[in-house]
Amino acid sequence: MDKFKAFTNTVGSSITPFAARSQQWIKEQTGNAGEKTDLPHDYVELETxxxxxxxxxxxxxxxTAQYASESYDYPANLRESFQDLGKSIGEKVNLLSKAGSAAEAQAAITAPPSAKPQPKTFNHAIARASLSGSQTIAMATPQGSTEPDPLSQGLEKIAIAEEKVGEARLEQDEKIQGKFLAGWxxxxxxxxxSADKARTAVQNARLSLDAAKxxxxxxxxxxxxxxxxxxxxIEAAEDAFVEKVDEATSIMRNVLDTPEPLRNLVELLRAQxxxxxxxxxxxxxxxxxxxxLQQQQEAEYRKARDQ
Structure with a gap:
């Protein structure tokens, strides 16, 4: 250990400021440095x-980074085909409304996909499953039936609604990305x-001062x-140290005092x-x-049983 001290003291007479700081840091880490210069109490509190x-x-x-990923709530166990992710619910419902036969209805469901695949969100997945179920039940209804199947009708309404919810979720995500994530x-x-950089400058100035001492x-x-x-x-190093402490103190106070984080949080909550x-x-x-639909079906069900 005495040889190490002698070596560092000898080299210290002709080394660069960076090397002097490095040598001082090594001395402190190995317990071979003298007394360290204390940082002001207020400065330490700001660092904390x-x-x-x-x-x-x-x-x-x-x-919250998940808001930048469209499929963050998409079921991991769900397997949808390229055809499933083709046209939107609104487009499929419009095509189905024009279908005059089961074959045309099937063609509407399997129509060529749009240029852009449909979103992979939980609500969109529910919408697609609901519309598929609606059409499956409708196609299984006996030909010539005067009344559409109420469950098929309900599923179609749910499909349209769930797609709207999914689109609203995507709008929320876009707002959060632009008004919260970007600012945060x-x-x-x-x-x-910037504050960390100023703190590093203080640390370097402190090491240089203690190296000079x-x-x-x-x-x-x-x-x-x-x-x-x-x-x-030593005086020059002390002046540089004080200067860097003052600069870092000012920068840290500005960072801590800005209301920007709270503004960002307000935007996050507003979007949600x-x-x-x-x-x-x-x-x-x-x-x-x-x-x-449910109440109508129940009324008809009770009426049929009473007859």
Whole structure:
């Protein structure tokens, strides 16, 4: 260990500032450095708050990044064919309404897909399954039946509604990407990164200062025996250290004081609220329509049994 100390002290007389900081850092890690210069208490508190802010941004981004992926709620066990993902529910329902026979209805269901595949969301998947079921039941209904099958009708209504909910979800995701994720990421990758850069500059200035102090104190010399050049070197390092601390303090305060993160959170909540309200309205309307079909079928069922 004594040989290591002698080596670092000898090399320290002619090394670059970067090398001096590196050497000081190694000394501190190996327990061979002298007293470290303390950072101001207020500065340390700001660093703690910046770390908390960074951690919060990283965790929430990890949780909300799924809004940038269309299929985040798409069932993993579902297997839909290229044909299933062809035309939208609205297009298929329109084609089915014009079909005059079972063959034409089947042709409408299997019509060539649109240029863009349909979205792979949970609601779109429910819509496609519902419309497929509706058509399967309708085609199985005996020819010549005067009344359409109520279950087939209900499934078609649900298909149309679920597609609307799916589209509303995609609109929500787009808003969240533009008004929350973009801003939240910018704070992490620009503002907080800028604060981290300023903190690194403080750390480097502190290492340079302690390296200068350590070099002057080599061999057990006291401050009174420092040379003029050594005193000037320490004073210059102290000035640089204070300057970097002041700069980093200002930057960290600005990052912590900006209301931008709360603005972003408001946009996240607004997009979610708008989607859920829209979804609730759509489902309430279709729920009433399907309930009417159910009540009509139950009334006819009871009437038939009473006869």
């Amino acid at each position: 708050r910046i770390e908390a802010l960074k951690n919060t941004h990283q965790k929430l981004l990890a949780a 990421s910018a704070t992490l990758n620009q503002n907080i990164k 350590g070099k002057a104190a080599a061999g057990g010399r006291h401050e009174e025996s420092y040379t003029e050049d050594q005193r000037k070197s 609220q708008e989607f859920h309200q829209r979804a609730a309205d759509i489902l309430e309307e279709v729920g009433s329509n399907v309930m009417e």
